[in-house]
Amino acid sequence: MTRYIIKRLILAILTVFIIAAITFFLMHAVPGGPFNREKALSEATIQALNERYGLDKPLIAQFGLYLKGLLHGDFGVSLKNGREISSIFAESFPISCKLGLMAVGVALVVGTVLGSIAALMRNKMPDRIIIFVTTLLTSIPSFILATFLLLIFCIELGWVQVWSANSNNYILPVCALAAYPMAYTTRLAKSSMLDALGQDYIRTARAKGVNKFVIIFKHALRNSLIPVITYAGPQIAYIITGSMVIEHVFTIGGIGSKFVSAIGNRDYTLIMATTIFLAVLMVAATLICDIVYKLVDPRIKFD
């Protein structure tokens, strides 16, 4: 167990280092320095600025400095508005985090319930309807769903206020964000529930005359949850990337919409910092999920 965790931790740290390296060197390969303006600066000013930000040192030394800064939680300064990136994160991350967690919760709970219903009523009407709807949902990109929700409920019907400083209604963004993972979880939960229902211990329980609800909730559901847990890790990655466009569409000031606008502005330091920040988040989420998965299911061997 300890060996497994250590192995995974090393892989995770290596991954984060590689991501930081790729990001750093790619960004430095882009032609045009941060001080290229329409109005040319004087040689002396550029030199002073380069010295101020350590840009006169060799690339490897700059990378070292950057890594050192990252370890201290210093992401540098945004090129466009000169703000500390860490303060931008401190302000926008809680919003994204709240949105993402709500979406994950909705997706997992609704998905598991729908999937179990579909499995228990196999080939009946509810099963058909659930599978039909989830197949449709997996074919709609999140940004299109978000735009349509905005169009229908905010603009046409006027039921929900458009996101602004004094009205933050999470219903529509959460729906848009949770739709795809929910559909996927439903399919997953259905197949694993069917799998669990076909096992010998269910037959034994039934033969003993155990109450139907006890069989479903105690025996079948608990065992069918394991694949759903495994999926939750990659799902977090999906939620993070999905939430970028959804925040962009609903104009929510989370970290995702900051990222999208940084891409539009070619604000390279902000792009770099956000990439590394989100990547660390994803790697950590996957790591925790994998370890929890192995802890929950004692049948899985550690290798």
Add this chain to the structure above:
Amino acid sequence: MDNQYNPNEAPAKHMFSMQLDPQMFEKATDEEKQQQEVMSESTTFFRDGMRRLRKNKLSMFGIIVLFAILIGITAAPHIVPYGYEEILSVEGRRDKGAKNLKPFEYSKMEQQYIAKGGERFPHIFGTDEQCRDYFIRVIYGTRVSLTVGFFASIIVLIIGMLYGSISGYIGGRVDMIMMRIVDVIYSLPDMLMVILLSVVLPSLISFPPDSFFGKMGPNMVSLFIVFGLLYWVGMARLIRGQILSIKENDYILAAQSTGASAGRIIRRHIIPNCLSVIIVSTALQIPSAIFTESYLSFIGLGVQAPMPSLGSLANAARGGINTYPFKLVYPSIMICLIVLSLNLLGDGLRDAFDPKLRR
């Protein structure tokens, strides 16, 4: 022959024996013999799969929709007399009133032209804010999205197949090192890396404008590079796993003992045997590539303007969403239809060709 069985001289029957007397039987006529012949041909694996696929109604729906879309996007540019970047003009003069027309609506200049007896092709989906025919833009957007999806999957397939089959076939230390590389790439958050590369690559690569790559534009080329760099790992893992199990079969041992080269064994024996897995996962790769492309175009990193893609059309339509919602509807429906029918087709292929994966 001495010991040939002759029903007329059957050995003497024991009293309590269960042996039947052959003379009690009637000989079959030729007609009756013919009835016993197996009339149906033996089926091949491929034919059997196709039969199962044809029975699957949802997959057939997907195939029909895809064919309709394919015919539409090949035929429409020959029928509709507008270009995707052509700003509308009537008799050589720019038609400034043709901005944001509703479907099948004509601008004032066009109405005058028709009143004078001229013929004007209707704007089936209306026009956009730069006075361009929207129908043809959606058609070209579909072309771009489908092309990207298809070729990206081919790139993924080729790289993944080469890498996976080499790694799986050679095995040992080579396999271990190659798979560690795959592990590392696999653990990178792909979408973030895709976004990062799409931001950076277009400014790093440049081609002469009249070359093939120059016409595609740096964004499109970088999109393919990104797919080639990141998305092959899943395919490589899948194929390696297949090869590891196929390698244990006796016919591989037989081929090796007759002196067949490694390349020949991979090509002749291993690849055909994991073909079904390859077909299925490639078919399911296409919709996910289209998803990625439209996502990138939507946040402004995809195909370069004025070339449209379904994602960038949807993004452009957000600007006037209050007044012209129809401009959002067409590209969105197109993406959903394509992805839905490809998904249905992929699921059907999986059910038909890969009995092990069936749920």
